[in-house]
Amino acid sequence: MKKYLSYCCTIILFVLFSCSNEEYMESQNMILPKTLKTIYPNNPSENFDVNIVYNGNKIVSTSNKLEKTAYSYNGNYIASETKYDIRNGQEIKYFETFYEYENESLKTVSKIMNGEETRSVYTKNGDDSITKEIYDFDVKTKKISDNPKQDVLTILNGNLINLVFNWGSNDVMTCSRFQYDAHYNAFKNVLGFNVLLDQEILGSELSVSSFNNLTRHSYSSIASGSIIFEPYSNSMVYEYNKKGYPTKKTTYDYADKIISIIEYVY
Template structure:
């Protein structure tokens, strides 16, 4: 009888051990979350954005809101690198971004806007060329299409310098054609994972501002390459602070944001976003 009790006890220990291992494995897998939706709680927008994936690769983003019709972005990969984004209004193609890479780093980004959803006129194209400098600085040179010389440096936004600290952008400087700093944006971060952290290829994409392209403004898709979440944003133009915001987050059990509130520098509440995950 004693041997039988010992056998039962051993079996229970094995069962409990297996159950614990299974639970731990499940929790560990769930920590690699993928963003499912962004819901903007705002009287002026009510924007809702939905993300769909193929594994951990982004497949499509769609959105609807009070002031805009249905829009979507589709993504194409080469290996684990995003090489194209196409933006649609309804079923009409309005925008395309093409990316190339060198040594696994973003080298060029060409943005194209259609003429009423029909063709991409060359005059509607812009090109960014990325140069990687020492001390975690990336210089982005902007070009517009010219019928005379194909590409010529943009007069509106010729050059931007982007400063990194580890995997976060901490500063952007916009320069004129003479190399003088026109404006500067500074960022601070928390220690929690960015909502886009586990999307394959997003960590490679960044641009002259928080959005990889203007079409993404309709989707709340910004700061996709950073490892953590922006908590402070300050813009300075010609030595004067022109815009300042700070952000508060609540996080889920895995540390990812499930709610974000944006405030003016005066602590006046501005807008709220809610996040869900797969």
């Protein structure tokens, strides 16, 4: 009898430990930013908060005093994003984005505003790069533009490190380079963000899909194959919590002047 009771106690303790361990692991994976506080030291009247709502680790909506964005999912992937202006307490839809995937990777992004659509098609190359072709789509005639603009993205270790953008007929090429720290991105645990490549889900966050935090963004342009514009860059400095997630980001311009500060509330 004693052996039986001892055996039962062992089983109960094992189950309790397993459940608590699973809950702990789940809580570790559910670290999600609930509020982003954006501060402009030189223009405090423009300060604003973005409040984020989740269902588990699926993003449901973001909102500030001027607009709201709602999201929908298809399984584990973000299917759509709808933006609303907030006017006199009313939500007025003005922008829609639809995402399509192929082999667990982003394939097509359609952006619709005022009846006009821009469509981006992503194609993986043989190396670490991805070609993105950007078409104008005529909703009335159902015709797509013949001369797309083109980006070439380079992804390394889950981070977008290089972006070359060809403006097509304007014969201007822009090159952006991105550098990162070794800490977790604040949005690492938001389901579906990691496959969105260069898509900007939050206007103040340039790298929600990256694994790490952006520390430097530099870009330069070349026109007609010979004229080079002066390069420009921003740098970002972070403070982190004990789990390695950012709690504060300060963005500086090329002259080391503070552009903005973002505080992350989890």
